[in-house]
Amino acid sequence: MSEPWEWPPEQLRAEIKASGLLGRGGAGFPVWRKWESMPARRLVGTSRRRVVIGNGAEGEPLSRKDAVLLQRDPHQVIDGLLVTAAAVHADELHLHLDEAAEATLSRALQQRPEASRIRLHRSAKSFVSGESSAVIGAIGGGPAFPTDRRLPASISGLRGHPTLVHNVETLSRISQIVRMGGNRFSLIGTPQDPGPHLLTVQRPGHRGAPVVLESTANASLVDVLFGAGIDPDSVSAVLLGGFHGRWTRMDESARKPFGRIPGAGVIVALAPQVCPLRYTATVTRWLANENAGQCGPCRFGLPDLATAVQELADFPRTAAIQDIQDIHRLMGQVSRRGACFHPTGTANLVASALQMFPDEVDAHLAGRCTATESIRESA
Amino acid sequence: MSAHQLHIDWTLCTASGACIELLPDLLTADDWGFPFSAAGTDVPIPGGSLDDARLAVRLCPRLALRLESAKRSPQ
Ligand code: SF4
Ligand code: SF4
Numbered sequence: 001m002s003e004p005w006e007w008p009p010e011q012l013r014a015e016i017k018a019s020g021l022l023g024r025g026g027a028g029f030p031v032w033r034k035w036e037s038m039p040a041r042r043l044v045g046t047s048r049r050r051v052v053i054g055n056g057a058e059g060e061p062l063s064r065k066d067a068v069l070l071q072r073d074p075h076q077v078i079d080g081l082l083v084t085a086a087a088v089h090a091d092e093l094h095l096h097l098d099e100a101a102e103a104t105l106s107r108a109l110q111q112r113p114e115a116s117r118i119r120l121h122r123s124a125k126s127f128v129s130g131e132s133s134a135v136i137g138a139i140g141g142g143p144a145f146p147t148d149r150r151l152p153a154s155i156s157g158l159r160g161h162p163t164l165v166h167n168v169e170t171l172s173r174i175s176q177i178v179r180m181g182g183n184r185f186s187l188i189g190t191p192q193d194p195g196p197h198l199l200t201v202q203r204p205g206h207r208g209a210p211v212v213l214e215s216t217a218n219a220s221l222v223d224v225l226f227g228a229g230i231d232p233d234s235v236s237a238v239l240l241g242g243f244h245g246r247w248t249r250m251d252e253s254a255r256k257p258f259g260r261i262p263g264a265g266v267i268v269a270l271a272p273q274v275c276p277l278r279y280t281a282t283v284t285r286w287l288a289n290e291n292a293g294q295c296g297p298c299r300f301g302l303p304d305l306a307t308a309v310q311e312l313a314d315f316p317r318t319a320a321i322q323d324i325q326d327i328h329r330l331m332g333q334v335s336r337r338g339a340c341f342h343p344t345g346t347a348n349l350v351a352s353a354l355q356m357f358p359d360e361v362d363a364h365l366a367g368r369c370t371a372t373e374s375i376r377e378s379a
Numbered sequence: 380m381s382a383h384q385l386h387i388d389w390t391l392c393t394a395s396g397a398c399i400e401l402l403p404d405l406l407t408a409d410d411w412g413f414p415f416s417a418a419g420t421d422v423p424i425p426g427g428s429l430d431d432a433r434l435a436v437r438l439c440p441r442l443a444l445r446l447e448s449a450k451r452s453p454q
Contacts, residue, residue: 148388295389300411333409336419339390 004178005082005114012087016174018182020194025055025132025167026242026264028193031174037154038088038162049161050090054081055135056097056168057123060242061286063266065198066168068212070101073172074108078115080171083178088164093118095168096135131340132165134292145292146340167264169198189216193260201228204279205271217261221254225269235269236371237276237356242266243283244345246352247276275371277360280353281306281313287346298343301334309350312364321365327354381423384449385432387414391443398435398444402428423449 004012017032041048054077058066070077077095085093097105099122109115121139131146136158157163166174173195177185186194194217201211201224211228221240225232238248241263248254270276288302308326331351334343354361363370385398385405394412405422409415416422424432424446436444 145390148390296392296394296411296413297389297409300413301409304410330410332417333415337387337389337413337415338420339388 003082003114004079004175005086007086007178009087009089012083012178015178015182016087019173019177019185020182020191021170021173021177021185022193022260023167024169024173024197024264026060026244028260028263031166031170034154034164034166035084035088037152038164039155041089049092050085050088051092051094051158051161051163052081052085052088052090053094053096053132053135053139053158053163053165054168054171055132055165056095056101057135058098058264059131060264060266062200062202062210062242062268063264064200064210065212065265067098067100069169069172069198070097071104074101074105075112076172076175077168078105078108078112078118079175080166080168080173081118082115083174084164084166084171090164092158092161094121094139094158095119096121096123096139098123131342133340135165136163145294146342148339190218190257190259193217193258197261197265199224199261199265199267201225201230202266202268203228203230203271204268205274215261217259218257220257221248221250221267224267228269230269234271236272236274237270239266239268239270239279242268243287244341244349246348247280247356249356273371275313275360275369276357277309277313277353277364278371280350281309284309284346284350287342287349291342295338295343297334297337301330301337302343302346305330305334305346305350309353312361324354324361324365381425382449383424383429383432384418384421384447385424385435386421386445386447388443388445389413389420391441392439393441393443395440397438397440401431401435401438404428421447421449 013035021031022028023031056066056070081093095105095118102120102122106120109118133146136153137145137147140158153163155162188195196214196216199213199215213227215224222232232250235250239245240248245263270279285306288306291298291302293299308323308330312323331347335347336344360370392413396412399406399408399414405428406414406416432446436446
């Protein structure tokens with residue numbers, strides 16, 4: 001039997017469409033629609049070269065799934081890249097990786113003559129460098145910053161050629177799908193989010209390293225915590241989908257299926273002695289330091305927002321009603337005002353903390369903190 | 380719904396404020412002097428402000444503005 005990347009492109013596209021696969025990099029966009037956005041070679045006014053980039057540089061600081069995947073199964077990622085290139089008639093293939101994965105991948109590529117045209121690139125490690133326009137910029141020899149897009153990458157990406165960027169887990173799922181069949185893949189998980197997912201579970205305040213596990217969108221948060229070896233009763237709050245994600249509590253919703261896996265599958269489970277407002281303040285500060293310094297509202301607004309959240313979190317020294325008003329004003333001034341999603345995602349995180357933890361906010365304003373009190377009680 | 384929108388390229392804008400002066404009904408200065416509209420990055424331009432918006436595009440010292448036809452106009 002021929003290798004899947006030797007199959008007719010129409011057949012590959014039909015399998016991926018039948019699978020219902022969503023991208024695994026965080027945005028969750030249907031893969032077949034991304035493929036269809038690549039113009040036909042005949043299209044006048046577009047370059048004839050077609051580029052596919054596999055992105056394994058996890059911008060999410062707590063995500064480990066792509067690193068684990070690249071170590072465990074580099075060939076499945078390579079297969080997915082070859083299949084994708086065949087499906088969209090691409091002639092240029094790149095893999096964008098962290099330094100840690102380079103050795104494994106270059107060894108894997110040397111074992112396969114058909115993969116010799118794949119070029120490896122080392123990523124500059126930062127939160128926004130994983131953004132797809134930043135990846136395209138870095139491979140093209142420019143800075144790894146997002147750009148103000150005039151044209152989508154599928155029309156004008158790397159050096160002006162139509163370009164497709166896929167997360168490396170997406171590529172490995174593509175290779176799975178062509179081997180098992182799109183219809184069978186579509187029956188796993190939920191209809192809105194089919195197939196298996198890699199998740200990274202982190203546990204601040206708990207012991208132990210992050211856990212990478214495979215799950216599906218019909219699992220619940222409680223299932224995933226058990227799967228990671230965490231007692232759900234030892235968890236007070238959970239950040240779903242990483243630093244641009246949203247907060248949730250361990251209420252009834254934690255027993256319901258996700259339906260869709262949040263973001264790039266990063267789940268942060270807080271222990272009760274960790275104050276969620278403080279944790280949010282720390283993350284907001286970290287995100288503020290990660291801005292690429294290009295766009296004014298992001299460059300000035302995120303540090304100011306981080307300071308306002310910090311004032312609220314630093315009870316009982318500074319928290320005041322004024323801080324809440326400042327936070328709301330600053331969220332309005334950074335949301336949707338930058339070349340990439342970073343400022344909006346940061347504001348969303350803060351908004352979700354205010355919404356999910358009103359009692360903690362009130363406690364801080366009254367000069368108390370529920371998390372540190374729980375330490376005192378248990379001491 | 381406006382047929383045009385003014386797109387701000389935040390990677391270029393340095394808060395010189397020219398556009399805010401030319402389009403006082405549509406833009407205000409934020410805490411740091413950058414043009415603010417509740418619409419974010421793509422500011423809908425009503426027909427009556429089209430000439431002022433064109434002028435803003437021409438006078439922006441950083442070439443950070445461009446006038447586009449609105450992408451989504453709700454029916
Ligand atoms: S919005 Fe922020 S993170 Fe994104 S490109 Fe602009 S400065 Fe960089
Ligand atoms: S005129 Fe140009 S540089 Fe000045 S504030 Fe407006 S967009 Fe920014």
